[in-house]
Amino acid sequence: MAKIRCPECGHVEETTGLLTVCPNCKADLRGVMEELGHRRERLREVARDDSVTTHEFIVRTKDLHKVYQMGEVEVPALKGVDLNIRRGEYLSIMGPSGSGKSTLFNMVGGLDKPTKGTCFIEEVDMAQLDAFELAWLRCRKIGYIFQTFNLIPVMTAIENVTLPMIFAGMSSDEMMERGAMLLDLVGLGDRLHHKPYELSGGQQQRVAVARSLANNPAIILADEPTGNLDLQTGKEIIDLLKELNEESGVTIISATHDLKMIDVSDRVVHIRDGQVERIENRADLDLEVGSMGAE
Ligand SMILES: Nc1ncnc2c1ncn2[C@@H]1O[C@H](COP(=O)(O)OP(=O)(O)O)[C@@H](O)[C@H]1O
Numbered sequence: 001m002a003k004i005r006c007p008e009c010g011h012v013e014e015t016t017g018l019l020t021v022c023p024n025c026k027a028d029l030r031g032v033m034e035e036l037g038h039r040r041e042r043l044r045e046v047a048r049d050d051s052v053t054t055h056e057f058i059v060r061t062k063d064l065h066k067v068y069q070m071g072e073v074e075v076p077a078l079k080g081v082d083l084n085i086r087r088g089e090y091l092s093i094m095g096p097s098g099s100g101k102s103t104l105f106n107m108v109g110g111l112d113k114p115t116k117g118t119c120f121i122e123e124v125d126m127a128q129l130d131a132f133e134l135a136w137l138r139c140r141k142i143g144y145i146f147q148t149f150n151l152i153p154v155m156t157a158i159e160n161v162t163l164p165m166i167f168a169g170m171s172s173d174e175m176m177e178r179g180a181m182l183l184d185l186v187g188l189g190d191r192l193h194h195k196p197y198e199l200s201g202g203q204q205q206r207v208a209v210a211r212s213l214a215n216n217p218a219i220i221l222a223d224e225p226t227g228n229l230d231l232q233t234g235k236e237i238i239d240l241l242k243e244l245n246e247e248s249g250v251t252i253i254s255a256t257h258d259l260k261m262i263d264v265s266d267r268v269v270h271i272r273d274g275q276v277e278r279i280e281n282r283a284d285l286d287l288e289v290g291s292m293g294a295e
């Protein structure tokens with residue numbers, strides 16, 4: 001499903017097919033359709049899942065436990081999480097603050113190690129990887145987006161976006177070309193040389209989305225990506241992630257307590273107190289999101 005906006009009258013039409021004239025003012029929309037086609041082509045390219053494996057589940061966790069040690073005190077953050085995440089799925093993890101969302105993220109993203117249990121990425125047990133293999137996996141397979149954007153303040157937008165490409169060994173010409181293309185894709189083609197403090201929160205998060213795509217990830221992990229944004233800006237980021245998911249097939253795993261996310265998710269995993277409370281399928285979610293106070 002694509003949203004076409006008429007450049008003449010501003011009418012927005014949702015369509016899955018070809019639209020050559022505006023249903024409202026009859027303006028010629030062929031140019032707009034062509035532009036959309038180009039955008040789709042680029043989206044398909046940027047996060048191509050080029051895995052040689054075709055396992056149904058791109059991520060699996062098995063009896064995942066995490067206990068943080070705070071001096072003498074043990075804080076159990078995850079208490080046995082079993083989760084199978086399908087390739088190409090848009091999965092939201094919902095739960096109140098402190099329920100273990102970020103902890104689960106860090107395990108799946110290989111940023112921290114579980115106390116007990118296993119996390120598989122494409123059936124590879126992450127605990128079995130050495131430091132080099134784990135770094136490769138994090139760099140090539142996964143793109144990360146955080147609530148606080150986590151851009152490097154002294155670097156420009158394009159420097160932030162191309163940083164992960166350095167670690168992937170790309171040439172500097174290629175890096176610049178791809179960096180500019182990615183920033184253009186997220187609507188920041190005219191902000192390449194701005195530093196984070198010269199950008200709004202929404203723009204910074206767009207830079208972070210572009211950076212997450214640096215090395216063609218198969219998975220994007222987004223930890224409360226709209227948490228620091230106002231409603232409208234948050235919605236734009238969610239729409240961008242959904243568009244990426246639909247066009248390129250990248251798997252999106254997003255922690256949130258933003259109800260707007262329910263609308264775009266294939267499944268919603270509710271976690272509470274370090275455990276999966278219930279899982280909802282999009283197909284079964286006959287919810288009126290608007291009536292739940294999301295808008
Ligand atoms: N580094 C840490 N050291 C100690 N306790 C932590 C640490 N990180 C998280 N916790 C605790 O683990 C629980 C889950 O936290 P977290 O995963 O951040 O939840 P959420 O992201 O859902 O808000 C909380 O009780 C939190 O206080």
Ligand SMILES: [Mg+2]
Pocket residue numbers: 101102103223224
């Ligand atoms: Mg968190």
